[in-house]
Amino acid sequence: MTASGANGSRTIGVAVLGMGNVGAEVVRIIGENADDLKSRVGAPVALRGVAVRDLSRPRKVSQDLLTDDPAALVARDDVDIVVELMGGIDPARELIRTALQNGKSVVTANKALLAEYTGELATAAADAKVDLYFEAAVAGAIPVVRPLMQSLAGDTVDRVAGIVNGTTNFILSEMAQTGADYAATLAEAGRLGYAEADPTADVEGYDAAAKAAILASIAFHTRVTAADVYRQGISSVTADDLVAAKKFDCTVKLLSICERVRGADGSERVSARVYPALIPLSHPLAAVNGAFNAVVVEAENAGRLMFYGQGAGGAPTASAVLGDMVMAARNKVHGGRGPLESTYASLPIASIDDVPTRYYISMKVADKAGVLAQVAGEFSKRSVSIAAVRQEGAGEDARLIVVTHRAPDRAQSECVAALEDLESVIKVSSVLRLEGTDD
Amino acid sequence: MTASGANGSRTIGVAVLGMGNVGAEVVRIIGENADDLKSRVGAPVALRGVAVRDLSRPRKVSQDLLTDDPAALVARDDVDIVVELMGGIDPARELIRTALQNGKSVVTANKALLAEYTGELATAAADAKVDLYFEAAVAGAIPVVRPLMQSLAGDTVDRVAGIVNGTTNFILSEMAQTGADYAATLAEAGRLGYAEADPTADVEGYDAAAKAAILASIAFHTRVTAADVYRQGISSVTADDLVAAKKFDCTVKLLSICERVRGADGSERVSARVYPALIPLSHPLAAVNGAFNAVVVEAENAGRLMFYGQGAGGAPTASAVLGDMVMAARNKVHGGRGPLESTYASLPIASIDDVPTRYYISMKVADKAGVLAQVAGEFSKRSVSIAAVRQEGAGEDARLIVVTHRAPDRAQSECVAALEDLESVIKVSSVLRLEGTDD
Structure with missing residues (x-):
């Protein structure tokens, strides 16, 4: 032959x-x-x-x-x-x-x-x-694929979190550095060859979601497809978000996260999700800038591993x-062959609703007494506890920023919906999740 | 069976x-x-x-x-x-x-x-x-072994540089942070279980040299043994060195370096070496502290990759x-087998003498005019060019610190020997190499 x-x-x-x-x-x-x-x-x-x-x-x-x-x-x-x-x-x-x-x-x-x-x-x-x-x-x-599949073949992976899309990482890094808004930075990325003529697959997170599906499949010995991945792109991230993130000693990154989580009945499930999130500046992924990629793997025995390098380019x-x-x-x-697909664990996919997340919520509020109490009430009703609050500006520009502790994502998003209905909240201007913290 | x-x-x-x-x-x-x-x-x-x-x-x-x-x-x-x-x-x-x-x-x-x-x-x-x-x-x-052997099997590795000994990295990180001297920090490391009762293999660089031999063998498809590795430990690193390093925006790390170098005749050779070196604080290895390990691989097509995690522990x-x-x-x-040993390149081992390095030299000098000119003369005689000079203290405490540009290590060490013979140099108190810079 x-x-x-x-x-x-x-x-x-x-x-x-x-x-x-x-x-x-x-x-x-x-x-x-x-x-x-x-x-x-x-x-x-x-x-x-x-x-x-x-x-x-x-x-x-x-x-x-x-x-x-x-x-x-x-x-x-x-x-x-x-x-x-x-x-x-x-x-x-x-x-x-x-x-x-x-x-x-x-x-x-x-x-x-x-x-x-x-x-x-x-x-x-x-x-x-x-x-x-x-x-x-x-x-x-x-x-990343080979280490996950082979080097960690004797370990139990708990979490894979990575910056695996160079286009969005370039845009978010630039926005953080220059203070420019999303549209201008996307245009700049296009001029420099970091974004394609149709950037949808990158900026809306489809590329990152496909990679999350691949990583989750390997890490958890479970067949995960792109449709199983909760996905949110970066097109609604604003220059204000990056400024606000900095005030919380954070930056904003588009993360692909694959995580072993527990369902309500205690059974193991796989969560695979892609969204822009605040991460602390002290987190190793915060320093990954421009078109670089990095993947952090957390395994029971190996502990935390990080892989860093160029994620794209010929x-x-x-x-x-x-x-x-x-x-x-x-x-x-x-003779011989590399490892086969391993899907023996066949874990069910967790709905994003059930995954414990933390939220950062920025809203325009009426500049009057009692707003914070009203807002806090909506969180407490849904058993979401608040980690930090920041009140900024006054009059027309009065703004309230809330960062929550970990709670099921459904409860968090229900809080956001409830805030939007509050009379004293003029507009919820930004909602991002917060990742990379221990609490 | x-x-x-x-x-x-x-x-x-x-x-x-x-x-x-x-x-x-x-x-x-x-x-x-x-x-x-x-x-x-x-x-x-x-x-x-x-x-x-x-x-x-x-x-x-x-x-x-x-x-x-x-x-x-x-x-x-x-x-x-x-x-x-x-x-x-x-x-x-x-x-x-x-x-x-x-x-x-x-x-x-x-x-x-x-x-x-x-x-x-x-x-x-x-x-x-x-x-x-x-x-x-x-x-x-x-x-690290599997990525080098398999993932990079289609690339040409130019350099592998790593912090691969947790004991010495713990000691140097502690010295940098506390200002304590080597002996006290080693004792502390022993108390905390980071150093063995006989710490020789770690602090004198034997462990790091063995790992350099293994990495060099794989990276360069050449059989490299511990005896081929130039080795220097950390026992002569002083608290003053770490203070001086900081003034040059550097820190001190024990590095295992495997490098493809050119001999005088232009032919390729393998340099494998272990020594404490100044590296810029902006270098990715500078942030690797405590008992953590990290390895940076530079390959022709992949560019720079970094692998980070726990280098020891059960x-x-x-x-x-x-x-x-x-x-x-x-x-x-x-059926099948993993990759075999690959030694087809069989590159000769480069002597440390021929490897281009940079030096950091700290000396006690006489506090009188003309010292710098004398010192500079010794470097220029041997075609070693000086990148930076710092004069500190006065009288009894007059001190001169010189950082050189890249030149063959033999020329650098001959400069040090010549300085020791100069009347105006009371004592060469510290010599370290400088790594992780582009020039």
Whole structure:
């Protein structure tokens, strides 16, 4: 099935699907590092072809390697490993499934696809006894998938919390630093190449939610899909929020949180959620700025671990892709396979309503006596205890900021709804959750 | 060769050698997490026995599992995996080699042994087609070995720099915070259980050097042993050094550094070295305090990655051991093996003399005109350029502090020797290197 190398040894054939930023870097490195790759794999690695959408665009690869027929490339007998970097659900899903069914190992960075269809694809990989690797799908160059899946295989993970979207982290870091508002900073991010023409997937948290689904699935040995992830983006975060956060010695970050929580009946559940949250400036994630990513893992025995690095970009993401490619190729040469999907725990998904959270609520209030008592009454009615209150401004600008202690999210959001109905509350101008505190 | 489980499926038998802090935690977790381990491995994991030196000491494990004959335990037919946590070279070396030769996979945290004999042991593992895993040998719970070996398998690592010894990091963090001197802080560390009764291996950098050898071997695909590592401990670091460091916006850390450097002829070499060094307070390693560990990896495509967590302690180290044990057990059940030792690059070791370093030199000088000119002359003679000078005190207490730019370490140390011979230099009181700067 596989072509033989010059000296009779096996050659590992690789097909790359997609030649955007990451694909171009993967192709470059396979060429430049051929000798190292050969030594590390134990056999030569040969690029069999690169599938692109537009054949006429000039590319830094020999023209005869290019094809606009990915299905034909994947079907070639001399392809052992398919590297899928085209993104999107279709046709990636079908191409990967076919590749796996035909005994080819697959390396992919496609988080949107994995967040929906890891189950289907992992089953195909297991049936065909081949590898499905996807380190690059979460946090770019940072090894997170492999440490969670392998290094922590003997531990019990309680929590994974990360900054895994570079676009939103760039925007929030800039807003914190410059005081500019969301719209202006998003436009700036676009000009600098940190935000796409249509930034929805990033700023509305879809990308972070897909990554949360992937991380939660691995950490809790449970199949979690994007639909299971509670999601809120950063488009309603204001310049005022960042100023207010600073007054509480906090900053605002878009977090992907995967947590083992207890249901009302005491049973274990998985909470996976994405939202912008205040975190204390002393928290390790607070110092992660710009396009950098970081993931904090808390496990019963390991304690708190942090992984930090570049979460996006062509070369960093290609590094993760190629690490997977080398491992898949080694397995082809030496036998054996990487870990399979592990879903034995099959924990139920917790509703955000039941997850204990803390809230930061900023509201415009009437400048008169008794407002605080009224507001506090709404919290106490719902057994939500208040951790801190700040009254600011006067007259037209009178503002009240409340930070609560931990309570079920439903109770917190019911407090917010009740505040909106209070006569003395003119407007609830901002609601954010608070994370990264012990109490 | 292996006993069958109740329902005919295979059981993976584990022998634990040594029941100190880490061994006791490994035994506890194997018992408590039996169900999870079974699901993750794909077969039950059974503890066959625990080898201890003193059978009479009370232990938290059934007495009939204890033995003082590790060789007999390792030789048992129903042992598939040997977890070696006794430490030291003998008899661990012989026990591990025999285990591997008899087809048992081995998990070890024994850095001193690995820093000398990885070659011999890895060869035995490769010959017998079994696993030799040692994530816990470097930086406790922090996944570093596996990310370097696997996640970065497609990248070119340029540098690994870490704080990998908790004892010395606790001492240096305390000295920085309290202003106390080395001897008093070491005594305090002993009282708090952060330093052993004989602290030599930690404070003189032997432990950090063993870990540097292990990291360098993996990062550069070259066999590096402890003898190849330039080593200097922290026992001569003074309270004054930490005060002076702060004035340069730096702190002092014991670093294990593995670096790809160029020889005089332009060829690549590996530098592995351990010494206390000034690093800028803005460097990510500067914030790693107390008994925590962190490792920064710089690779051509991935860029800078950082791994942070607990570098020692029973439960954290046990977490790393058990991750390896699960992977070794999975391979026994499903077939396949983890990566082999990779030494194809076989780069020569660079002498510290040829490695470009920066120096911080503090000296007592005569309080008279012309001293700085004399001192500067010695540097310029050897083509070492000065980055900063600070003159402090007067009369008896006149002191000169010089920080140099990068130059071969030999030239730097020759400058120090020349300064000691200068009439106007009363005493060179402190010499430390400076790391973590770009220039």
